[in-house]
Amino acid sequence: MRLNAEVRAYELDRTGLRTEFDGDLVEVAGQRLTYASPRGTLVIDGTTAEEVDGDVVLALPGGRAAQRLIRATSPHNTFLITERCDQLCLMCSQPPKHHHADLLPFFEAAALLAPAGTTIGISGGEPLLYKAALLPMMQRVLTHRPDLGFHVLSNAQHIDEDDLDPLAGMRDRVLWGIPLYAADAATHDRIVGKSGAFLQLMETLPIFARAGASIELRTVIMRENAALLARLASFVIMHLPFINRWALMQLESIGFGRQNWDRLFFDHSTEFTPIADALNIAKARNVEAVLFNFPRCTVPQPYRDRAPSTISDWKRRYLGECSGCQERDICGGFFEWYPEDRGFQRLARI
Template identity: 50%
Template structure:
């Protein structure tokens, strides 16, 4: 709705402040062919677009974002962003509705979207709309790591830069810990009491302050 205003703001600020860069979260629903030349301007190399994709299945993705035709429209936007040389961070939140489909999504990403800068796979934050539907939405990746592990394997073997966000290091097998980022800001991060002796605590993002405390019981100091 405010795309033109946003682009004008970005161009103005970036033109005056060469020391700044932007990371902008977008649903990717409104990029058009007419935006390509504009987005090719050098200033947009300091803009990264964070765009969510939840499933390779159109019906599943559309259901999660509550918009019919959302993935089809997003695929058109990706074509325009690719033509513009835009920098893209793909974002996928782990949900009970998409978890088992992660390997298929990984194959979709590496074959259809290899031009992205990186793929951020994120555990769900207990905030906003998710807070009221936590039990229905949250999926514990420790109970069955296989779908997530297979997705990571596809991405890694294809040379894709993949990262895990909001995931404590001890909650993933050792071979995947290098991909677990310390992604939670210090002002909203907490560690379980059992994290105290962990040798990898400084490299770990811990938990969100508002993450359910029952997760503390699964902490295993490394």
């Protein structure tokens, strides 16, 4: 169901389409909102009409909770396609589960109702475990909504030659975020918990490239691989020059990342040299390399312009040190679950 704060707001609707899924606000009682649609009545407690206007929610008949699939005011909307995965990464923020619930038809309906110009995240688990249904679903959405795009996080283990056409058909509208943790198979495979993963990636990345797909290579920096970053940078510029950008990412203290934090966390605020070396090598060969989830005050000034705000709004927070900071508006701050007592040693004053 898509929520409309008032019927008149619909006339200014972002997609210009009214559907059977639209629900109009018919009653407000304090923080209790009642919406009516051809599909039934939905009551939401504890929020305001402005807060949820334009959102797309999944409400099962008789259920006590509605799932917010699209938040209209947020640029960070992600569909969790599955919690299953064939890898077991040391720092996984969403540790895999065996159980799978197929919500793809609901995600497709939600995407079609999304505000204009939205880029929707596709994540897991490993979403391409269900590529037989997922790729056609994405294609249908992109056909019906020429204004939308997808950003897919995938370990890229499940692409083969048969996928060339679908990948090529979506190439201008989909960015594939694909992890690579080291230039050597042993280190990469140990980090992702899967023997043969590195070699498989070397088979599949060229398929994405031949399809003309956009690739965001992703490397989470940990004690396991920090000293190997310069070598990885050389590997990237030599063997993977077709990528669109390389994201060097700080660890997130959630899931396995929280469990293994003390063993994995690499404090770049006190030891930036391996990262600087990697950035410099990439830059020398015109490979765009950026820093994701790096608070700007932890980055030496010459590299600070490589650290955009990347932490999603709903999982971002700022510390006491941030009040009065001149760069707060362009800084992504910290993850909500950042452990202050075991985090960065050095925050520069800005």
